[in-house]
Amino acid sequence: MNYNADEKGYYGEFGGAFIPEMLYPNTEELRQNYIQIMEEPSFKKEFDQLLKDYVGRPTPLYHAKRLSEKYNTKIYLKREDLCHTGAHKVNNTIGQILMAKKLGKTRIIAETGAGQHGVATATVCALMGIQCVVYMGEIDIARQAPNVARMKMLGAEVRPALSGSRTLKDATNEAIRDWINNPVDTHYIIGSVVGPHPYPDMVARFQSVISKEIKSQLKEKEGTENPDYVVACVGGGSNAAGAFYHYLDNPNVGIIAVEAAGKGIDSGESAATSVLGKVGIIHGSKTLLMQTPDGQITEPYSISAGLDYPGVGPMHAHLYRSGRGEFVSITDDDAMKAGLLLSKLEGIIPAIESSHALALLEHKTFKPDDIVVINLSGRGDKDLDTYINYFKL
């Protein structure tokens, strides 16, 4: 079984490019060039250099001893929370801004939910001196004020998405509409392994640096490149795609994707796409998505804004359907507890998205000699308000 995208961007039955003809030239230009550009030595060199000097890579692979003791297994944390801007998102935006430059684009657009990807995009645009417009749902703008301010400080224009449910999926629609209206000079930096081909594959390749580093770091620490399990949270699925990437074809490495159950799978307020979703089309990709029986896309819910997406990248839909990946969903409450636990045991305050991955430890028992790598996709600074309100701190 192949777990990577084929030439047309399909992962098994999922993926492809279900886009209006207006977007065909844009995505086609990217599709024809992205692999070739990524393989150019000059591109690789600049990408690697920026990841090292600007993002701060490689990020540590940290043996969490106290956490390991508590759960009686061997736990490593991949510290994406130590990336510049506070999450893995910047790996992708660095890659895509260099891609945009190679393609001669002079204007960048992006969508954002919580604002992490928007900040990571505004950051690389500032770095390169390129105009940046970030679409953000009107409701998210109101509840993520610090990130809106950060984007503005970085010189980006934040445009409210006023349509539909005025959250992430609508911000994505608005970014796509902007791209339709500006097909020549603009590059769309999508924030996860979602959207039409070649985005899922391109973003996964940029994020694959995560598992590349895990391999060599684990080799150094444990004498093997391969853990028994890699665990990551899945919103659209980019940090997970990066953490899984170099292990996809190795059946000895278990892959565990953690989705947000929100207030519970059956509560009507959830974002557990693999359980609640059906095959359909969202943002140009055939994948699993949450929808009405009539095919209208529904609004998901999670306490963590970064996991609050009604679909999942086509790679993950395929990992789920094929059985290669184990999918688990974690409630708001369990994630919040796991976030607090990591803070107390290891002195690391995780993003609430990442707390979902950590909460797996309460739900699955690992063997004492298992090596479990958990991708700590981001830090908790952005979530302090939510932690404060939840725990009445």
Place this chain on the structure above:
Amino acid sequence: MNRINQKLEEDKKILSIYFTAGYPKLNDTVKIIQDLEKNGVDLIEIGLPFSDPLADGPTIQKSSTAALKNGMHTELLFEQLKDIRKTVSIPLIIMGYFNPIFQYGVEAFCKRCQEIGIDGLILPDLPLDVYLKDYEAIFVKYGLVNVFLITPQTSDKRIKQIDNASNGFIYMVSSASTTGATTGFGEEQKTYFGRIAALNLNTPQIVGFGINNAETFDQATQTTAGAIIGSAFIKHITQFGIDTISDFIKTIR
């Protein structure tokens, strides 16, 4: 012969009107169709509303959201249209995004369309290669015309592929934009219309996006078979209600 192909053989410029089913009121669908026919419109595109209409500007987005809120859904639209052929003979097209049709089942959807007397479909996000591989045979089986879009950015090579795959008309999107842009037609459109005319395509073309009055209608139909009006019509019925359709049509021709 399919009513769309028949209409295209007539010696006149086609005026096609798009409206969103279930808007302004849930049960306006049939009356709007009947009035459009009465007022000399040549072709009607019935919009099946979708929660996430990627290719649409604010006017059609809002009408879609409102229609869904009113309770419109696929089965209900078919229910509303089931006797439509007893009262109108105008060619009817359903325009919608692919996901609701995919959920209904493409074959089941096409079958219902044939039973009701729908003549064609416009599904902007069903791409050419997927259509040819998975769905062309079904469309043909149920006698449905499939309409593809082209834009000023579409290459000649791809336009020829689309021409070959088309069995009704080609939907010529007037500019790089979502629906409802009102900037008028300039040099870019002139060049584009000229380029398409020079390709001598087998399939007639009808222009859409940005047509909102007699002037833009005339400009759009100089070298093409007709033009489609959507957002401007929806704005009109939003403001003046559905009893004034004749007033709107008079402003076009």
